[in-house]
Amino acid sequence: MNLEVIEKNQQKLIFVIEDISIEMANAIRRIILTEIPVFAIDEVIILKNDSPLYDEIVAHRLGMIPLKTSLENYNLPRDCDCGGFGCPLCQVSLTCEVNNDTNKPLVVYSGDLNSNDPNIVPTHDKIPILKIDKDSKIIIECYAILGLAKDHVKFSAVSNCFYRYYPVIIFNEDDIKDKEEKELISKMCPVNLFELVNNKLELKEDYWKTCTLCKACEQNSDGKIKVTTQKGKYIFFIETDGVLPFELLIKKTFELFNEKIDEFITKLEEIEILSKIY
Ligand SMILES: [Zn+2]
Known part of the structure; x- marks a missing residue:
């Protein structure tokens, strides 16, 4: 698992987490939202x-x-x-x-x-x-x-906690020749991910931070631009009103996650014992 902190201040923590399953990401989100005392x-x-x-x-x-x-x-x-x-x-x-x-x-x-x-x-x-x-x-x-x-x-330990799929936008500039089409693509993106530099359509370097996967660019380019997501990679956003420091929040989240796994294993073992008896 790879984790890179993108932004951290008193109110907000944004990090990119890689090589985890969607189920794991969702379990982390749900624990943060509902289970931290x-x-x-x-x-x-x-x-x-x-x-x-x-x-x-x-x-x-x-x-x-x-x-x-x-x-x-x-x-x-x-x-x-x-x-x-x-x-x-x-x-x-x-x-x-x-x-x-x-x-x-x-x-x-x-x-x-x-x-x-x-x-x-x-x-x-x-x-x-x-x-x-x-x-x-x-x-x-x-x-x-x-x-x-x-x-x-x-x-609530946090004001908000959600994650987004990590977006990947692929296109070949040579495929989009028409100037009007380039302007349309850059104008139609609601979060302005595209720039026209010397009449060339360019994607902003940190586009993944703001891309909402709305696919407006894909629709307005007749599929010449492809919007996909990177499997197993998510961008996590956590906002707090200062109830708990982020370090403590994350530590407690994983503690609770491990406790749940242990409890699950114990329960499974109990079932196995019961099935042997009957
Ligand atoms: Zn007491």
């Missing part, structure tokens, strides 16, 4: 709410705030010794107490939440939760737990 607020106790929003809406807005996640010191509630009732090993408490003593309405932001663990805090401080009028107050107590996105979308 991350923190989110799951229980809210509203002691005072002077805002115009109903308590339920406030609770929902709190639940959707992405929280930075540390996987080292915490258990999923179902795997915790406390049996999921809530203890320091599976729960983080966040409180929010704001008293508007100014003369105008005040917006309460995610940055106003105080966590009992400095590692489990909102990824951004300026996510608005609600607005309170002057001389109004809000007192909220929240409990965040680890969860999986397959149970609720608020536990």
Whole structure:
């Protein structure tokens, strides 16, 4: 398996992965989207709410705030010794107490939440939760737990994760003689992959990064241009809101993948034992 990182910053990771099957690529995508445990607020106790929003809406807005996640010191509630009732090993408490003593309405932001663990805090401080009028107050107590996105979308480790087939565009410039045809091909490509240089039709060097395999060039050239894909090669795009660093995300993905394979083998062995008995 070959892996080449094309772009990496705080929000985005793009890499090309080679020599893997489509099933494997899809398994990686599905684990990233649904199986990585991350923190989110799951229980809210509203002691005072002077805002115009109903308590339920406030609770929902709190639940959707992405929280930075540390996987080292915490258990999923179902795997915790406390049996999921809530203890320091599976729960983080966040409180929010704001008293508007100014003369105008005040917006309460995610940055106003105080966590009992400095590692489990909102990824951004300026996510608005609600607005309170002057001389109004809000007192909220929240409990965040680890969860999986397959149970609720608020536990999403990534904002988006998808892959594209690696595109291959083949053509012989000599076959396309007509100037108008060349112009048409370059104009009809929605992502402008073609350039006309000295009346020659040229493909941009990094065309594979943006090609969406729409085949507009193939249709507009009567098949003189061929658009195909490279077998076993995919371009992966992952976007995050900062819940987990990419290194940890990828490591956890493969850990879970291996666990699933081991579980599958164990189950198969069980079946084999059973078939011997009966
Ligand atoms: Zn616990």
